Amino acid sequence: MRTLTYAMNLSVDGYITAPGGDLDWSAPSDELFRFWSDRVAATGLSLYGRRLWEEMSSHWPTADQQPGATPAEIQFAHRWRDMPKVVFSSTISAVQGARLVTRDAVAEIARLKAEDGGPMDVAGAGLAATAMRAGLIDEYVTVTHPVLVGGGTPFFATLDDRVDLDLVETRTFPGGVVLHRYGNRP
Numbered sequence: 001m002r003t004l005t006y007a008m009n010l011s012v013d014g015y016i017t018a019p020g021g022d023l024d025w026s027a028p029s030d031e032l033f034r035f036w037s038d039r040v041a042a043t044g045l046s047l048y049g050r051r052l053w054e055e056m057s058s059h060w061p062t063a064d065q066q067p068g069a070t071p072a073e074i075q076f077a078h079r080w081r082d083m084p085k086v087v088f089s090s091t092i093s094a095v096q097g098a099r100l101v102t103r104d105a106v107a108e109i110a111r112l113k114a115e116d117g118g119p120m121d122v123a124g125a126g127l128a129a130t131a132m133r134a135g136l137i138d139e140y141v142t143v144t145h146p147v148l149v150g151g152g153t154p155f156f157a158t159l160d161d162r163v164d165l166d167l168v169e170t171r172t173f174p175g176g177v178v179l180h181r182y183g184n185r186p
Helices: 031-041 050-057 070-082 105-114 125-133
Strands: 006-011 013-018 045-049 086-087 098-103 121-122 139-145 166-175 177-184
Touching: 006 125, 013 125, 031 070, 031 166, 045 050, 045 105, 050 086, 050 121, 050 125, 086 105, 105 121, 105 125, 121 125, 139 166
Parallel strands: 006 121, 006 139, 045 086, 045 121, 086 098
Antiparallel strands: 006 013, 139 177, 166 177
């Protein structure tokens, strides 16, 4: 059985984007960028919601071919292209470099979790909220940047029931960025 992790950068006040979709506040240090690149390399399958898919797929498929691309960006682009991806959307009809799922996300995520294979990541707040409410997420990774953005897209969904978690890992990065990794309490 696969594990499902939800991992994102967020502000101290709990947002993954600021109002208007601003992400400038979450620009990673070289060390943090390597962390995210290594996560992509270790991911067996990434599950994307439409909005984050559109953002990522508009840049990373050709990022390694852009003038001035750094070795780290080139490596990330290769890893991202090679990582198996599933996109969940009922509003788009086709995707390139991934499989599109237009039906019940909860049933498909549960089916994918039941398969053998490497760990899965869920990418995108809307899809993560759906998986969170269904109790499908095994691990949460918050990479908190020292900024208050005052609103935007929250990392956590509103839940009907409490979810008890165990702290599994803490790590610091340059610039006061702190990673916390939590697993569901058995």
